[in-house]
Amino acid sequence: MRIDSNTIFIPGATSGIGLALALRLQEAGNTVIVGGRRTELLADIAGRHPGIDTVRIDTTDADSIAEASREVIARHPSLNVVVAMAGIMRAEDWTTPAGFVETAEATVTTNLLGPIRLIGALIEHLRAQPAATIMTVSSGLAFAPLRVTPSYNATKAAIHMLSESLRLQLAGTSVEVLELEPPAVQTDLMPGHAENPFAMPLDEFADEVMSILAAGEATEIQVERVKFLRYGEARGDYAQVVATLNRTDPHAAA
Incomplete structure (x- = not known):
């Protein structure tokens, strides 16, 4: 994925990691469309950040995903990410x-069915672009489980394997598949997460992600902090990773 001159649609970017990356991607020279469910947040983002477009989308609703995707393509026919x-x-x-x-059903609908439906709504358009990117978002918890979030862990593991499979199917096309694998980051993903001393500061995370994207070599976008979780099995210390993760803090990775 080139770092500039793209047209990028980011549903779920009204706060946290999504918004931090949206702002950096716009600053890097991309056209950015932020999607979200709450219109007041979208209006605030558009007002505070001129040049960012917004669209309402509820990623738990198949019809909303289809409608928003059509709207984004109509307004931004150069959409390629x-x-x-x-x-x-x-x-x-x-x-x-x-x-x-x-809770488990809501998690599966949002975290797994949402991306599946979104990619399904946009894949034909993306394949028609000279160069396009699908970026999924899994988690360090796709590779080591946090005891208190079983369905979250499972959906992120599924996103990882979905990303691997799509990369195989789309090989030889104009569409590349990247997988962003965050560690715990100081956001409002769960109560208390933003103040979690074990989590990575949001700006530090977003800056490191942009550096990795600029290098243009990785298909799995991994900041250094997530590698403890990502490679436990490969290192042979998976049991210790799981024990540390669940002993240190209940929200020690996301």
Whole structure:
């Protein structure tokens, strides 16, 4: 993925990692469209950051994804990058019979079905571009589980394998597949996350991601902090990684 001169759609970029990257990508010379569910947040972003376009999208709703995708293509026919950023992270207790199913279903709908539907709505358009990119967003928890978030862990592991598979299927086309793998980052993804001393400062994370993208060599976008989780099995210390992750802090990675 080149670092400038793209037209980039980022659903789920009204705050946190998504917004931080949206602002840096615009500053780097890209046209950026931010998607989100809350129109007041979109209006605020558009007002504070001239040049960023916005579109309302509810990534839990198949019809909303289809409509927003059509709108973005109509307004920005040069669209060539989509970043499937939207996601939720919620604690679950699977030891209680009715304590987790609703949360698990919402997590799967947002974190897995959302990106699948988004890519499905845009893939034909992206394949028609001379150079295009699909960026998925998994997590360090795709590779080592946090005890309190089983469905989040599972959806991010699924996103990792989906990314690997799409990369194989789209080999030889104009579409590349990148996978962003964040560690814990100081955002509002979960209560207390923004103040988590074990999490990576947001600006530090976003700056490192931009440096990796500028280098243009990686298909898995990994800041240094996530490699402890990502490569536990390869190093042979997976059990220790899992133990450390779940002993250190309940929100030690995202």
